[in-house]
Amino acid sequence: MNEPSPKVRTAIHVAELARKAGLPIPAKIRPVLEEAAAPWPVEWLLAPLPGDPIRVVELFAGPGGWSEGIATVLGVKVDAVGVDISADACATARMAGHRRICADITTLDPEHIALRHTSAVIISPPCPAxxxxxxxxxxxxxxxxxxxxxxxRAGDAAGLMPLYDVACDELYPDIEDMDECPACAEHGYHEGTRPRSGETWDEIRAVAAEVSDPQIALMLEVVIWPLALQAAGAPIRWMAMEQSSNLPEDVLDDLAVEFYSCDWAYTSRDVMEAADYGLPSRRKRVYMVATRYYGTVRTARIRPLPPTSMSQALGWQPGERINTRGIRPIDPKTGRAKGGNTFSADGPSWCLTGKSRTWKRESDGLRLTPAEAGLLVGFRRSYDWQGSRSSAFQQSADVVSPIMAAIVLSGVFGVLGEALVRDYHAQLYEMDYLLSPDDFEMVV
Incomplete structure (x- = not known):
């Protein structure tokens, strides 16, 4: 972790004394703290007090899917700040009360002094690649x-691999007789962790920049931020990731290996289809959760929720069909439009994309509103989407559903996710189904 200057350390000490006395940060030192903390909140320079909510960094945070899942669905209070490059997505999140920094994540330092009390990281890199x-x-x-x-190389740069996992000949390649290994001679076995490789995080990012599509390289942030915070001494407990279900197994395996090699206790991953959990739109994604400590509730599963059709969610009559691509040539063999440009609204809708803004109801040509698109992916109808119509639909297409976020995170928060998710789902889509105590089951 980068160390604060003596001037900043003094300002932090004065601010912490003022806070303990129930006073605001003195005006004369706030500019010093603001400069040191930027772009993060000034208060994050101060150590949390007993009972304070954990500090969570959300990367590629978008308009608020994870944020809503935590706050609205699970009702968990956290001290979270999200980062996203989209000004419109940040504006949407802020309208809902979620803090955002509008910036390119790769330009930020994961060992910033304002992050030294961070407990969790949530990361959703773009998935088009x-x-x-x-x-x-x-x-x-x-x-x-x-x-x-x-x-x-990110794992090597963090320097977190326990030395008992390192072979003597790898640690000391110039020694011909392994019986003369200095570490073994002094301790009888290796202790501590392997030294950091010396590569900076920007240098590691430069390695990934050799890929053909810059968005592929953003997957590297999934391992950089948790390991950088751990290496810097932050009390990091867990990380959560969402990505396309098409993410190669090789990448998932290597991510898990690096967390394991850096002494993380547990890593799990699941491919989940949103429609199986009551969402009225399809969206298959892979979710990874990694935790540093045994004994933490790591993965909570809930049983599938009652299926919800697009018509049910939007209050339409049965029998409606959605046209997604305008007038298409008719296939003479099937009598249907080529290209598969319609689907029934009596089931979950197709996965939303930015082009969903052109979808229209065949019966009357009615097009979806941004609020309806948000509803299809699990947001309250009142969620205030910012930006143009195109931007609003792209936000809905990219976002993590609050319902799926709540399912994935209920385990690490140790809450009864099934009951909370079902209650949110029932209210959101005005579903009238009863629950028994047996329905409130958490499977770990």
């Missing part, structure tokens, strides 16, 4: 190899 809706460049073997090499 891996998604079938994109160009699938992330599945090219050359790009996978480059990304995996950068992931491995």
């Amino acid at each position: 891996f998604s079938p809706a994109g160009k699938l460049s992330g599945l090219e073997q050359r790009n996978i190899g480059i990304l995996c090499e950068a992931v491995a």
